[in-house]
Amino acid sequence: MSRLLPFIGFMLLVGLFGFGIWWNTQHDPNAIPTPLLNKPAPEFNLPKLYEPAQTVSKADLLGRPYLLNVFASWCVECGVEHPVLTAEGPTLGVELVGYNYKDAPDDAKGWLAKHGNPYALLIADEPGHTAIDFGVYGAPESFLIDAKGVIRYKHIGPLTPEVVAKELKPAIAAMLKEAP
Amino acid sequence: MLLRHHRRSPLAGDAFAFANADSRIPNPGTKASPASGLLRVLLLLVLAFAGLAHAQAIEPMPFKDHAQELRFQHLTRQLRCPMCQNETLADSNAPIARDLRNQIFRMMQQGKSDEQIKQYLVARYSSFVLYDPPLGPHTWLLWFGPLLILLGGAGVVLVAIRRRSRANSAATTDAAAGNGPADNGDDW
Numbered sequence: 566m567s568r569l570l571p572f573i574g575f576m577l578l579v580g581l582f583g584f585g586i587w588w589n590t591q592h593d594p595n596a597i598p599t600p601l602l603n604k605p606a607p608e609f610n611l612p613k614l615y616e617p618a619q620t621v622s623k624a625d626l627l628g629r630p631y632l633l634n635v636f637a638s639w640c641v642e643c644g645v646e647h648p649v650l651t652a653e654g655p656t657l658g659v660e661l662v663g664y665n666y667k668d669a670p671d672d673a674k675g676w677l678a679k680h681g682n683p684y685a686l687l688i689a690d691e692p693g694h695t696a697i698d699f700g701v702y703g704a705p706e707s708f709l710i711d712a713k714g715v716i717r718y719k720h721i722g723p724l725t726p727e728v729v730a731k732e733l734k735p736a737i738a739a740m741l742k743e744a745p
Numbered sequence: 746m747l748l749r750h751h752r753r754s755p756l757a758g759d760a761f762a763f764a765n766a767d768s769r770i771p772n773p774g775t776k777a778s779p780a781s782g783l784l785r786v787l788l789l790l791v792l793a794f795a796g797l798a799h800a801q802a803i804e805p806m807p808f809k810d811h812a813q814e815l816r817f818q819h820l821t822r823q824l825r826c827p828m829c830q831n832e833t834l835a836d837s838n839a840p841i842a843r844d845l846r847n848q849i850f851r852m853m854q855q856g857k858s859d860e861q862i863k864q865y866l867v868a869r870y871s872s873f874v875l876y877d878p879p880l881g882p883h884t885w886l887l888w889f890g891p892l893l894i895l896l897g898g899a900g901v902v903l904v905a906i907r908r909r910s911r912a913n914s915a916a917t918t919d920a921a922a923g924n925g926p927a928d929n930g931d932d933w
Contacts, residue, residue: 567908597827597873667840693844700869702827702841 596721599700606633606708606716607698614665614673614687621688623714630717630740631660632733633708634684634724635696637668638676640704646723647680653729654683659709659737663687666696666704709733711740806850813853820859821846823877827870 601607610622634650636643654661663684665673670689677687690696699708709718718736720728808814821835828839834846845866852862866874878884 598871600868600871693840694848697844697848697869700871702870 593722597702599716599719601700601716602719604716606710606714607695609688609690609695609698611664611688611690611695614663614670614689617670617689621686626662626686626710627714628712629660630709630711630737631662631685632657633662633664633710635664635666635699635701635704635706635708637666637704638672639668640666642723643705644680646705646725647683649724649726649729651681651683653724653726657729657734657737658741660685664696665689665691666701667691667693707733709736709740809854816859817850817853820862821849823875824849824863824866825874825876827874833876 606623608623610620613619613621636646650661661684663682663686665687668689668691670691673687673689693701699706703721705723707720707724708716711717717740718733720732724733806814806817808817818835822833824834824845826832826834826837826839826842826845828841829837832839832842834842834849849862852865857865863875872878872884878887880888
Protein backbone atom coordinates (compact mmCIF):
# COMPACT_ATOMS: atom_id res chain seq x y z
CA MET A 566 0.00 0.00 0.00
CA SER A 567 2.65 2.50 1.07
CA ARG A 568 4.62 1.59 -2.03
CA LEU A 569 1.59 2.43 -4.17
CA LEU A 570 1.21 5.85 -2.53
CA PRO A 571 3.56 7.79 -4.85
CA PHE A 572 1.89 6.20 -7.84
CA ILE A 573 -1.55 7.18 -6.59
CA GLY A 574 -0.27 10.72 -6.01
CA PHE A 575 1.10 10.78 -9.53
CA MET A 576 -2.19 9.56 -10.99
CA LEU A 577 -4.03 12.27 -9.05
CA LEU A 578 -1.78 14.89 -10.63
CA VAL A 579 -2.31 13.34 -14.08
CA GLY A 580 -6.05 13.49 -13.48
CA LEU A 581 -5.82 17.13 -12.40
CA PHE A 582 -3.78 18.18 -15.44
CA GLY A 583 -6.03 16.18 -17.75
CA PHE A 584 -9.05 17.93 -16.28
CA GLY A 585 -7.35 21.28 -16.83
CA ILE A 586 -6.71 20.51 -20.48
CA TRP A 587 -10.27 19.24 -20.99
CA TRP A 588 -11.70 22.31 -19.23
CA ASN A 589 -9.74 24.67 -21.48
CA THR A 590 -10.97 22.92 -24.62
CA GLN A 591 -14.56 23.36 -23.40
CA HIS A 592 -14.18 26.95 -22.23
CA ASP A 593 -12.59 30.07 -23.63
CA PRO A 594 -9.93 30.90 -21.03
CA ASN A 595 -10.03 34.53 -22.14
CA ALA A 596 -13.77 34.94 -21.62
CA ILE A 597 -14.61 36.79 -18.44
CA PRO A 598 -18.09 36.36 -16.96
CA THR A 599 -20.41 39.29 -17.51
CA PRO A 600 -22.17 40.67 -14.44
CA LEU A 601 -24.88 41.96 -16.80
CA LEU A 602 -26.46 38.57 -17.41
CA ASN A 603 -30.20 38.58 -16.65
CA LYS A 604 -30.00 42.30 -15.95
CA PRO A 605 -31.49 45.10 -18.05
CA ALA A 606 -29.23 46.04 -20.94
CA PRO A 607 -27.57 49.42 -20.49
CA GLU A 608 -29.18 52.46 -22.05
CA PHE A 609 -27.75 53.48 -25.37
CA ASN A 610 -28.45 55.96 -28.11
CA LEU A 611 -26.29 55.36 -31.14
CA PRO A 612 -26.38 56.50 -34.77
CA LYS A 613 -27.32 54.13 -37.54
CA LEU A 614 -24.36 53.08 -39.63
CA TYR A 615 -25.97 53.93 -42.96
CA GLU A 616 -27.97 56.97 -41.76
CA PRO A 617 -25.78 58.60 -39.09
CA ALA A 618 -28.29 61.43 -38.67
CA GLN A 619 -30.77 58.96 -37.17
CA THR A 620 -30.13 57.39 -33.80
CA VAL A 621 -31.43 54.19 -32.26
CA SER A 622 -31.98 53.89 -28.51
CA LYS A 623 -32.67 50.95 -26.28
CA ALA A 624 -36.31 52.07 -25.98
CA ASP A 625 -36.69 51.93 -29.78
CA LEU A 626 -35.84 48.23 -29.74
CA LEU A 627 -38.09 47.20 -26.84
CA GLY A 628 -40.94 44.86 -27.69
CA ARG A 629 -39.07 42.32 -29.76
CA PRO A 630 -36.05 40.20 -28.89
CA TYR A 631 -32.82 40.65 -30.82
CA LEU A 632 -29.25 39.44 -31.01
CA LEU A 633 -26.83 42.33 -30.64
CA ASN A 634 -23.65 41.34 -32.47
CA VAL A 635 -20.54 43.43 -31.80
CA PHE A 636 -18.29 43.43 -34.85
CA ALA A 637 -15.67 45.51 -36.61
CA SER A 638 -13.92 45.48 -39.95
CA TRP A 639 -10.52 45.33 -38.17
CA CYS A 640 -11.52 42.21 -36.25
CA VAL A 641 -10.13 39.02 -37.75
CA GLU A 642 -12.37 36.66 -35.81
CA CYS A 643 -15.43 38.53 -37.10
CA GLY A 644 -14.54 37.25 -40.56
CA VAL A 645 -14.69 33.73 -39.14
CA GLU A 646 -18.03 34.41 -37.51
CA HIS A 647 -19.61 36.19 -40.45
CA PRO A 648 -20.51 33.14 -42.60
CA VAL A 649 -22.07 31.53 -39.52
CA LEU A 650 -24.22 34.60 -38.91
CA THR A 651 -25.20 34.71 -42.57
CA ALA A 652 -26.17 31.02 -42.60
CA GLU A 653 -27.75 30.73 -39.15
CA GLY A 654 -29.18 34.24 -38.79
CA PRO A 655 -32.48 33.56 -40.62
CA THR A 656 -33.07 30.39 -38.58
CA LEU A 657 -32.64 31.99 -35.16
CA GLY A 658 -36.10 33.51 -34.80
CA VAL A 659 -34.72 36.81 -33.51
CA GLU A 660 -33.52 39.88 -35.35
CA LEU A 661 -29.83 40.48 -35.86
CA VAL A 662 -28.66 43.91 -34.82
CA GLY A 663 -25.11 44.77 -35.86
CA TYR A 664 -23.07 46.81 -33.39
CA ASN A 665 -20.16 48.29 -35.27
CA TYR A 666 -17.45 48.77 -32.64
CA LYS A 667 -14.64 51.34 -32.84
CA ASP A 668 -14.63 51.31 -36.60
CA ALA A 669 -14.41 53.92 -39.33
CA PRO A 670 -17.89 53.96 -40.95
CA ASP A 671 -16.41 53.67 -44.44
CA ASP A 672 -14.32 50.64 -43.45
CA ALA A 673 -17.41 49.00 -41.94
CA LYS A 674 -19.51 49.67 -45.03
CA GLY A 675 -16.77 48.33 -47.29
CA TRP A 676 -16.44 45.21 -45.14
CA LEU A 677 -20.21 44.60 -45.28
CA ALA A 678 -20.31 45.20 -49.02
CA LYS A 679 -17.59 42.60 -49.45
CA HIS A 680 -18.89 39.92 -47.05
CA GLY A 681 -22.62 40.58 -47.16
CA ASN A 682 -24.94 42.14 -44.61
CA PRO A 683 -26.86 39.70 -42.39
CA TYR A 684 -28.14 42.45 -40.07
CA ALA A 685 -31.68 43.83 -39.93
CA LEU A 686 -30.33 46.99 -38.31
CA LEU A 687 -26.84 48.44 -37.95
CA ILE A 688 -25.71 50.86 -35.27
CA ALA A 689 -22.27 52.39 -34.95
CA ASP A 690 -20.21 53.14 -31.85
CA GLU A 691 -17.07 54.68 -33.23
CA PRO A 692 -15.73 56.15 -29.94
CA GLY A 693 -16.57 52.94 -28.05
CA HIS A 694 -17.98 54.67 -24.94
CA THR A 695 -21.32 52.85 -24.96
CA ALA A 696 -19.52 49.55 -25.42
CA ILE A 697 -17.93 50.03 -21.99
CA ASP A 698 -21.44 50.06 -20.48
CA PHE A 699 -22.04 46.71 -22.15
CA GLY A 700 -18.77 45.36 -20.75
CA VAL A 701 -17.43 44.86 -24.26
CA TYR A 702 -13.65 44.45 -24.39
CA GLY A 703 -13.15 43.18 -27.91
CA ALA A 704 -14.94 41.88 -30.94
CA PRO A 705 -16.83 39.75 -31.71
CA GLU A 706 -19.21 39.58 -28.79
CA SER A 707 -22.92 38.78 -28.92
CA PHE A 708 -25.77 39.68 -26.57
CA LEU A 709 -29.21 38.10 -26.66
CA ILE A 710 -31.65 40.76 -25.47
CA ASP A 711 -35.29 39.94 -24.85
CA ALA A 712 -38.43 42.00 -25.56
CA LYS A 713 -38.18 43.67 -22.15
CA GLY A 714 -34.59 44.73 -22.80
CA VAL A 715 -32.99 42.18 -20.47
CA ILE A 716 -29.71 40.49 -21.46
CA ARG A 717 -30.44 36.76 -21.54
CA TYR A 718 -27.23 35.37 -22.92
CA LYS A 719 -23.77 36.60 -23.84
CA HIS A 720 -21.10 35.02 -25.94
CA ILE A 721 -17.53 36.30 -26.13
CA GLY A 722 -15.62 35.39 -29.28
CA PRO A 723 -16.95 34.18 -32.61
CA LEU A 724 -20.27 32.34 -32.81
CA THR A 725 -19.46 28.94 -34.26
CA PRO A 726 -22.05 26.40 -35.48
CA GLU A 727 -21.43 24.47 -32.22
CA VAL A 728 -22.02 27.51 -30.03
CA VAL A 729 -25.15 28.40 -31.99
CA ALA A 730 -26.56 24.86 -31.66
CA LYS A 731 -25.52 24.17 -28.06
CA GLU A 732 -25.88 27.57 -26.42
CA LEU A 733 -27.53 30.29 -28.48
CA LYS A 734 -30.52 28.35 -29.83
CA PRO A 735 -31.41 26.80 -26.43
CA ALA A 736 -31.14 30.29 -24.88
CA ILE A 737 -33.47 31.69 -27.56
CA ALA A 738 -35.89 28.79 -27.11
CA ALA A 739 -35.99 29.30 -23.33
CA MET A 740 -36.55 33.02 -23.82
CA LEU A 741 -39.36 32.58 -26.38
CA LYS A 742 -41.06 29.95 -24.26
CA GLU A 743 -41.15 32.29 -21.33
CA ALA A 744 -42.44 35.30 -23.23
CA PRO A 745 -43.63 34.48 -26.73
CA MET B 746 5.49 54.00 -14.08
CA LEU B 747 7.33 54.81 -17.26
CA LEU B 748 6.96 58.50 -16.62
CA ARG B 749 8.32 58.35 -13.13
CA HIS B 750 11.20 56.21 -14.24
CA HIS B 751 12.20 58.76 -16.81
CA ARG B 752 11.62 61.65 -14.49
CA ARG B 753 14.16 60.22 -12.08
CA SER B 754 16.32 59.88 -15.16
CA PRO B 755 19.25 57.72 -14.08
CA LEU B 756 20.87 58.35 -17.43
CA ALA B 757 21.06 62.08 -16.84
CA GLY B 758 22.69 61.40 -13.48
CA ASP B 759 25.30 59.31 -15.24
CA ALA B 760 25.87 62.13 -17.67
CA PHE B 761 26.80 64.46 -14.84
CA ALA B 762 29.16 61.95 -13.34
CA PHE B 763 30.74 61.47 -16.74
CA ALA B 764 31.15 65.19 -17.29
CA ASN B 765 32.64 65.70 -13.83
CA ALA B 766 35.13 62.92 -14.38
CA ASP B 767 35.98 64.47 -17.71
CA SER B 768 36.80 67.87 -16.22
CA ARG B 769 38.61 66.48 -13.21
CA ILE B 770 41.07 64.37 -15.16
CA PRO B 771 42.42 66.46 -17.98
CA ASN B 772 43.36 64.29 -20.87
CA PRO B 773 46.57 65.50 -22.44
CA GLY B 774 45.59 64.15 -25.85
CA THR B 775 42.39 66.14 -26.28
CA LYS B 776 41.24 69.64 -25.55
CA ALA B 777 39.18 69.09 -22.41
CA SER B 778 37.42 72.42 -22.50
CA PRO B 779 34.44 72.99 -20.21
CA ALA B 780 32.40 73.71 -23.32
CA SER B 781 32.83 70.19 -24.71
CA GLY B 782 31.83 68.77 -21.33
CA LEU B 783 28.72 70.92 -21.32
CA LEU B 784 27.90 69.83 -24.85
CA ARG B 785 28.22 66.23 -23.80
CA VAL B 786 25.89 66.78 -20.85
CA LEU B 787 23.37 68.46 -23.10
CA LEU B 788 23.54 65.68 -25.64
CA LEU B 789 23.04 63.01 -23.01
CA LEU B 790 20.19 64.99 -21.46
CA VAL B 791 18.49 65.20 -24.83
CA LEU B 792 18.91 61.46 -25.31
CA ALA B 793 17.65 60.74 -21.81
CA PHE B 794 14.56 62.87 -22.22
CA ALA B 795 13.78 61.58 -25.70
CA GLY B 796 12.25 58.61 -23.91
CA LEU B 797 10.18 60.90 -21.72
CA ALA B 798 8.84 62.79 -24.73
CA HIS B 799 7.85 59.47 -26.25
CA ALA B 800 6.12 58.27 -23.09
CA GLN B 801 4.04 61.44 -23.00
CA ALA B 802 3.22 61.21 -26.68
CA ILE B 803 1.42 57.91 -26.08
CA GLU B 804 -1.12 59.50 -23.83
CA PRO B 805 -1.11 63.17 -23.05
CA MET B 806 -3.60 63.50 -20.22
CA PRO B 807 -4.25 66.95 -18.87
CA PHE B 808 -4.12 66.19 -15.16
CA LYS B 809 -5.16 68.95 -12.78
CA ASP B 810 -2.05 68.50 -10.67
CA HIS B 811 0.69 66.04 -9.86
CA ALA B 812 -1.32 64.48 -7.02
CA GLN B 813 -4.10 63.56 -9.43
CA GLU B 814 -1.60 62.05 -11.82
CA LEU B 815 -0.15 59.92 -9.03
CA ARG B 816 -3.66 58.89 -7.97
CA PHE B 817 -4.44 57.90 -11.57
CA GLN B 818 -1.27 55.84 -11.87
CA HIS B 819 -1.87 54.19 -8.51
CA LEU B 820 -5.47 53.29 -9.42
CA THR B 821 -4.75 51.98 -12.91
CA ARG B 822 -2.03 49.74 -11.49
CA GLN B 823 -4.61 48.01 -9.27
CA LEU B 824 -6.89 47.20 -12.19
CA ARG B 825 -6.55 44.42 -14.70
CA CYS B 826 -7.00 44.91 -18.42
CA PRO B 827 -9.91 42.67 -19.48
CA MET B 828 -8.44 42.02 -22.90
CA CYS B 829 -4.86 41.00 -22.14
CA GLN B 830 -5.64 39.74 -18.64
CA ASN B 831 -2.10 39.63 -17.37
CA GLU B 832 -1.39 43.32 -17.65
CA THR B 833 -2.60 46.20 -15.57
CA LEU B 834 -4.62 48.97 -17.11
CA ALA B 835 -1.60 51.20 -16.56
CA ASP B 836 0.74 48.97 -18.57
CA SER B 837 -1.48 47.67 -21.33
CA ASN B 838 -1.54 49.08 -24.82
CA ALA B 839 -4.73 47.23 -25.82
CA PRO B 840 -7.41 49.55 -27.27
CA ILE B 841 -9.84 48.66 -24.49
CA ALA B 842 -7.22 49.51 -21.85
CA ARG B 843 -6.75 52.90 -23.49
CA ASP B 844 -10.53 53.47 -23.53
CA LEU B 845 -10.85 52.45 -19.90
CA ARG B 846 -7.94 54.72 -18.89
CA ASN B 847 -9.69 57.59 -20.63
CA GLN B 848 -12.94 56.71 -18.88
CA ILE B 849 -11.18 56.60 -15.50
CA PHE B 850 -9.61 59.97 -16.27
CA ARG B 851 -13.02 61.43 -17.15
CA MET B 852 -14.53 60.05 -13.95
CA MET B 853 -11.70 61.56 -11.92
CA GLN B 854 -12.39 64.96 -13.46
CA GLN B 855 -16.03 64.49 -12.41
CA GLY B 856 -14.82 64.05 -8.84
CA LYS B 857 -15.54 60.33 -8.54
CA SER B 858 -13.68 58.48 -5.80
CA ASP B 859 -11.42 55.48 -6.42
CA GLU B 860 -14.08 53.26 -4.87
CA GLN B 861 -16.77 54.59 -7.22
CA ILE B 862 -14.54 54.05 -10.24
CA LYS B 863 -13.80 50.48 -9.16
CA GLN B 864 -17.52 49.81 -8.67
CA TYR B 865 -18.22 51.22 -12.12
CA LEU B 866 -15.74 48.81 -13.70
CA VAL B 867 -16.80 45.80 -11.62
CA ALA B 868 -20.44 46.40 -12.62
CA ARG B 869 -19.40 46.07 -16.26
CA TYR B 870 -16.45 43.70 -16.28
CA SER B 871 -17.02 41.75 -13.01
CA SER B 872 -14.56 41.53 -10.14
CA PHE B 873 -12.13 40.08 -12.68
CA VAL B 874 -10.76 43.59 -13.20
CA LEU B 875 -9.65 43.82 -9.57
CA TYR B 876 -6.22 42.46 -8.77
CA ASP B 877 -7.36 42.21 -5.16
CA PRO B 878 -10.48 40.01 -5.45
CA PRO B 879 -13.23 40.50 -2.87
CA LEU B 880 -13.90 37.79 -0.30
CA GLY B 881 -17.22 36.16 -1.16
CA PRO B 882 -18.96 32.81 -1.66
CA HIS B 883 -17.59 32.53 -5.19
CA THR B 884 -14.01 33.33 -4.19
CA TRP B 885 -13.63 31.35 -0.99
CA LEU B 886 -11.78 28.58 -2.82
CA LEU B 887 -9.40 31.17 -4.24
CA TRP B 888 -8.72 32.63 -0.79
CA PHE B 889 -8.69 29.47 1.32
CA GLY B 890 -7.70 26.85 -1.28
CA PRO B 891 -3.98 27.22 -0.51
CA LEU B 892 -4.71 26.83 3.22
CA LEU B 893 -6.69 23.63 2.50
CA ILE B 894 -3.81 22.24 0.46
CA LEU B 895 -1.37 23.17 3.24
CA LEU B 896 -3.56 21.41 5.84
CA GLY B 897 -3.89 18.36 3.58
CA GLY B 898 -0.11 18.24 3.15
CA ALA B 899 0.40 18.61 6.91
CA GLY B 900 -2.03 15.70 7.43
CA VAL B 901 -0.10 13.48 5.01
CA VAL B 902 3.21 14.36 6.71
CA LEU B 903 1.74 13.68 10.15
CA VAL B 904 0.43 10.26 9.11
CA ALA B 905 3.78 9.37 7.52
CA ILE B 906 5.72 10.38 10.66
CA ARG B 907 3.37 8.45 12.95
CA ARG B 908 3.67 5.36 10.79
CA ARG B 909 7.47 5.62 10.62
CA SER B 910 7.94 6.15 14.35
CA ARG B 911 5.63 3.19 15.03
CA ALA B 912 7.70 1.04 12.67
CA ASN B 913 10.87 2.36 14.34
CA SER B 914 9.69 1.60 17.87
CA ALA B 915 8.60 -1.87 16.76
CA ALA B 916 12.10 -2.44 15.35
CA THR B 917 13.77 -1.14 18.54
CA THR B 918 11.68 -3.33 20.82
CA ASP B 919 12.85 -6.25 18.72
CA ALA B 920 16.42 -5.04 19.19
CA ALA B 921 15.92 -4.41 22.91
CA ALA B 922 14.70 -7.95 23.34
CA GLY B 923 18.22 -9.05 22.36
CA ASN B 924 20.62 -6.51 23.83
CA GLY B 925 21.80 -2.88 23.57
CA PRO B 926 20.27 0.38 24.86
CA ALA B 927 16.57 0.90 24.28
CA ASP B 928 15.79 3.43 21.57
CA ASN B 929 12.57 5.36 22.04
CA GLY B 930 12.52 6.33 18.37
CA ASP B 931 12.55 10.05 19.17
CA ASP B 932 16.05 10.71 17.90
CA TRP B 933 14.93 12.12 14.57
